[in-house]
Amino acid sequence: xxxxxxxxxxxxxxxxxxxxxxxxxxxxxxxxxxxxxxxxxxxxxxxxxxxxxxxxxxxxxxxxxxxxxxxxxxxxxxxxxxxxxxxxxxxxxxxxxxxxxxxxxxxxxxxxxxxxxxxxxxxxxxxxxxxxxxxxxxxxxxxxxxxxxxxxxxxxxxxxx
Numbered sequence: 001x002x003x004x005x006x007x008x009x010x011x012x013x014x015x016x017x018x019x020x021x022x023x024x025x026x027x028x029x030x031x032x033x034x035x036x037x038x039x040x041x042x043x044x045x046x047x048x049x050x051x052x053x054x055x056x057x058x059x060x061x062x063x064x065x066x067x068x069x070x071x072x073x074x075x076x077x078x079x080x081x082x083x084x085x086x087x088x089x090x091x092x093x094x095x096x097x098x099x100x101x102x103x104x105x106x107x108x109x110x111x112x113x114x115x116x117x118x119x120x121x122x123x124x125x126x127x128x129x130x131x132x133x134x135x136x137x138x139x140x141x142x143x144x145x146x147x148x149x150x151x152x153x154x155x156x157x158x159x160x161x
Contacts, residue, residue, distance in 0.1 A: 006047075007043060007044060007047060010043065010050070010056060010060075011040055011043065014056065014057060014060050015036070017057060017060070017061070018036050018039050018040075018060055018064050019032055019033070019036050021061060021064040021065065021068070022035040022036055022039070022064055022067070022068050024126075025065065025068040025069070025072070025121070026068055026071065026072070031071065034071070035064070035067050035068050035071055036064075038067045038071070039060065039063055039064045039067050042063050042067065043060070043063070058135075058136055061136065062118075062136060062137065065118060065121065065122075066114070066118070069109075069114060069117050069118070069121075072106075072109070072110065073110065104155075108120075108151070108154070108155035109121070111154065111155075112151050112154060112155075115147055116147050116150055116151040116154070117151075118137060119133055119137070119139075119144050119147040119148055119151065120147075120148065120151040122136060122137070123144070123148055124148070130144045130145055130148065
């Protein structure tokens with residue numbers, strides 16, 4: 001199988017999972033579709049690093065998460081002074097507290113480093129255990145724990161004051 005055919009097959013097979021991941025983070029179908037294209041470009045650019053099939057989904061999951069965080073960061077820079085992050089427009093059934101919590105979380109995520117953001121999203125949003133996040137990111141569980149603590153401390157200092 002040619003290199004291009006192999007990549008097409010991977011994109012066909014993993015495309016729905018990539019889109020779901022992007023949509024979960026970005027919460028906008030158009031932005032998720034744009035992010036998917038960026039993920040596909042990363043797959044092409046780094047095809048020599050693509051792991052064997054059993055680990056491809058995990059690898060692509062991390063790539064998609066990074067692409068989405070970069071997109072959120074870029075969008076935050078485009079907003080007026082970065083003060084208002086409105087990616088998550090309130091729905092008709094959202095309470096005031098739910099909207100406020102999402103806005104605080106987005107603000108905290110936008111202020112975090114990429115490493116903190118990746119770990120925080122996997123553990124605090126996706127609900128992975130620290131062990132699972134460590135495995136996904138090829139880190140030690142201790143490193144994940146430290147990054148979560150640092151993220152939470154910085155969030156409290158930056159968001160709640």
